[in-house]
Amino acid sequence: MSGAILSVRDVHKVYGGVHALNGLSLEVEAGEVHCVVGPNGAGKSTFFKTLIGVERPTSGSVVYKGQDVTRLPAFRRARLGLSVKFQNISAFGELTALQNLFVPLRRNHPKAAIPERASAVLAKVGLAGLEDVEVRRLSHGQQQWLSIGLSIAAEPDVLLLDEPAAGLSADETVKTADLIRELNGQGMTIIVIEHDMAFIRSLNARTSVLHYGRLFAQGAFDEIAANADVRRIYLGTA
Numbered sequence: 464m465s466g467a468i469l470s471v472r473d474v475h476k477v478y479g480g481v482h483a484l485n486g487l488s489l490e491v492e493a494g495e496v497h498c499v500v501g502p503n504g505a506g507k508s509t510f511f512k513t514l515i516g517v518e519r520p521t522s523g524s525v526v527y528k529g530q531d532v533t534r535l536p537a538f539r540r541a542r543l544g545l546s547v548k549f550q551n552i553s554a555f556g557e558l559t560a561l562q563n564l565f566v567p568l569r570r571n572h573p574k575a576a577i578p579e580r581a582s583a584v585l586a587k588v589g590l591a592g593l594e595d596v597e598v599r600r601l602s603h604g605q606q607q608w609l610s611i612g613l614s615i616a617a618e619p620d621v622l623l624l625d626e627p628a629a630g631l632s633a634d635e636t637v638k639t640a641d642l643i644r645e646l647n648g649q650g651m652t653i654i655v656i657e658h659d660m661a662f663i664r665s666l667n668a669r670t671s672v673l674h675y676g677r678l679f680a681q682g683a684f685d686e687i688a689a690n691a692d693v694r695r696i697y698l699g700t701a
């Protein structure tokens with residue numbers, strides 16, 4: 464029908480009396496970087512949780528690679544190639560960068576092959592040569608990239624990034640945008656949920672704006688940035 468790898472269809476999520484998602488329909492195309500923005504309370508986190516399976520919609524469906532995964536728990540979706548990098552660092556601080564990668568690599572690789580594979584993943588996220596450094600000694604940016612490395616170790620088809628630029632320096636932010644473009648260039652579909660508009664601008668990708676739990680606008684970043692209605696909701700007058 465379309466090139467969508469992941470879609471939500473008429474999803475509602477009600478918490479008590481709050482409609483966090485209110486009929487959200489959104490499609491992510493295979494091979495794209497897709498940014499999701501919106502004012503506070505727009506439903507971005509709820510959308511994210513619904514995609515990965517830590518929240519079930521009150522109604523509506525989530526379809527991944529043509530399969531209805533609405534009722535599938537998060538770990539089953541992960542096995543189908545849907546990976547997530549949360550905002551918080553997911554690595555063990557007392558272990559080295561390489562040791563951390565044993566956890567996600569163990570499932571699909573024999574033990575003897577893991578060190579080489581782990582080094583390759585570290586190189587991919589810009590951490591070559593830091594294999595034996597304890598994670599707590601890495602910079603905040605390096606820890607974030609290691610978290611991305613942990614999320615891509617199993618070579619997912621879709622990577623969801625929750626505020627990947629949070630707390631990063633300007634230089635680290637640029638490197639993170641480069642990393643996202645590089646991973647996408649290798650064929651990974653990447654969904655970015657982010658507050659930092661400068662970062663979204665630098666990604667220059669298709670962007671969806673959520674507002675009151677619905678899709679409010681969608682288009683190239685420049686179109687979104689120039690959209691008067693989008694500007695209005697960010698100023699809180701719509």
Ligand SMILES: Nc1ncnc2c1ncn2[C@@H]1O[C@H](COP(=O)(O)OP(=O)(O)OP(=O)(O)O)[C@@H](O)[C@H]1O
Nearest residue numbers: 478481482483501502503504505506507508509510
């Ligand atoms: N577990 C919950 N219980 C009750 N209400 C919730 C819960 N999670 C979210 N909400 C409400 O649902 C709405 C959407 O929240 P959500 O966190 O998805 O928005 P958001 O766009 O991620 O916001 P922010 O940018 O502030 O993180 C908000 O009104 C929020 O208060």
